[in-house]
Amino acid sequence: VVVECLGGALVGNAAEIEQDGERVPLRQRLSAIARGMSRTVIDQLYPPICPACETASETPDALCAECFAQLRPITAPLCPLLGLPFAVSIGPDALSAEALADPPPFARARSAVRYNDIARTLVSRLKYGDRPELARLLARLMVQAGHEFWAARPVLVPVPLHVRRLIARRYNQSGELAQAIGRITGLSVDTGLLRRHRRTRQQVGLSHDGRVRNVSGAFSAHPQALERLAGRPVVLIDDVYTTGATLKAATRALKRGGADHIDVLSFARVVSGGEMPI
Numbered sequence: 001v002v003v004e005c006l007g008g009a010l011v012g013n014a015a016e017i018e019q020d021g022e023r024v025p026l027r028q029r030l031s032a033i034a035r036g037m038s039r040t041v042i043d044q045l046y047p048p049i050c051p052a053c054e055t056a057s058e059t060p061d062a063l064c065a066e067c068f069a070q071l072r073p074i075t076a077p078l079c080p081l082l083g084l085p086f087a088v089s090i091g092p093d094a095l096s097a098e099a100l101a102d103p104p105p106f107a108r109a110r111s112a113v114r115y116n117d118i119a120r121t122l123v124s125r126l127k128y129g130d131r132p133e134l135a136r137l138l139a140r141l142m143v144q145a146g147h148e149f150w151a152a153r154p155v156l157v158p159v160p161l162h163v164r165r166l167i168a169r170r171y172n173q174s175g176e177l178a179q180a181i182g183r184i185t186g187l188s189v190d191t192g193l194l195r196r197h198r199r200t201r202q203q204v205g206l207s208h209d210g211r212v213r214n215v216s217g218a219f220s221a222h223p224q225a226l227e228r229l230a231g232r233p234v235v236l237i238d239d240v241y242t243t244g245a246t247l248k249a250a251t252r253a254l255k256r257g258g259a260d261h262i263d264v265l266s267f268a269r270v271v272s273g274g275e276m277p278i
């Protein structure tokens, strides 16, 4: 079967085949065929479906048109610090009231989309649904949202889970997003730069103050953080930015460890609606 598929004759020693007049190492050719075949086999066993509504779709790793239309991308004009969308543009330096009232420890926050029903579905599928390929789809949108970050060649650092939660869930959704962004941008991912050494309660259902108390002191930077960074900035990666308590606590831990420029990037952002520029 393999020989038929090769479309070329085996010549001389079996380590090379002749194809289109060119000698190609057999191993290289076979692995190319195996990759092509496995893609076809996978498509037959698991026809592409929309990762949100699970109806059949034409392309793998893409939302169907209806689900895509429900995403609310966060685009300019926005607060240059917190990344909150503004209803109207009043100049590139206008800050949100929230950024002025409570300046964040990180330099800039950006998110791909507003947190709504479709964003919630995608994030919970990523977290609990054992669909790590979903990370590729979300990462593509995040790479666009963080376009101002990439020229500085930052290190990507996912917000870590506590080790016991990681074992229970088998993978860290923020880690999956960071790895997928790393593959698109060619940037390196450091999953060991930040550690979650205290087990925190789930943030869901806690008040703003409760969230801050819950995560303060939960993170620490690697003792060799400075050496590992070698002067590069950091982009912290998380799935959802709610009050920012987790990302702020993680930023403070990295700063204590010596990092001096930290931006944060999340897939979805809770936007309460009334953000107006001042």
Ligand SMILES: [Zn+2]
Pocket: 050, 051, 052, 053, 054, 055, 063, 064, 065, 066, 067, 068
């Ligand atoms: Zn859909």
